[in-house]
Amino acid sequence: MKILLLGGTGEARELAQVLTPDFHVISSLAGRTTDAHVPAGEVRRGGFGGVDGLVQWLRDNPVDAVVDATHPFAAVMTEHAVEATRLVGVPLLVLRRPGWTETRGDEWHWVSSATAAARILPAVGSRAFLTIGRQGLGDFAGTGLWILARCVDPPEPAPSWCEVILDRGPFELAAELALLREHRIDVLVTKDSGGAQTSAKLVAARELGLPVVMIRRPALPAGAAVVESVDQVVNWLRAPRR
Structure with a gap:
């Protein structure tokens, strides 16, 4: 075949x-x-x-x-x-x-799009970690928050309003915890991609008591x-x- x-x-x-x-x-x-x-x-x-x-x-x-x-x-x-x-x-x-599912200790805010995530973000935290890829980053430019974005490839054009790190999973829990602590992150923004390769960030957020803004799948x-x-x-x- x-x-x-x-x-x-x-x-x-x-x-x-x-x-x-x-x-x-x-x-x-x-x-x-x-x-x-x-x-x-x-x-x-x-x-x-x-x-x-x-x-x-x-x-x-x-x-x-x-x-x-x-x-x-x-x-x-x-x-x-x-x-x-x-x-x-x-x-x-x-x-x-x-997809991923919430467990005890999680505080997830479900939204339908990156635009909706950016809209509620200022009410949830002030130092955000974005793991949504480079598509849709522009929606967060006007939030006024300190933002760290992780992407596989560099966003084009390079955003001046946030810090960008380039990396590809799988990610280990210890490294995710260290990253969140180093940058004093108080809210995680991600997509409901599912899978084990990138789920460590959710465990790290749970352990640190951080809220998660979760974008639903289409x-x-x-x-x-x-x-x-x-x-x-x-x-x-x-x-x-x-």
């Missing part, structure tokens, strides 16, 4: 590694991160050009199935994948890791078939097709 794997996540790389011996896997990377880990199998980089572009690519490069293992906040790509595969008639499965398109693990994707691909 020939599989188009919409990737860029740790799950996508794991899936490519598991599938490559038995499947022809084409991993598609959006190209936003400059040092993305290269998955096993064939790799293509760059966008498709919207729904029409993806439809044309699927017609020019027939595949047996498409697996969307993009980031939980890559809503536009998922919407395009659902629509394009429907138009072409190719099976689609969406792989989404489970809703998945109606009718999308969704699973939560690499094993479930493999089972779906190996299942007999009518």
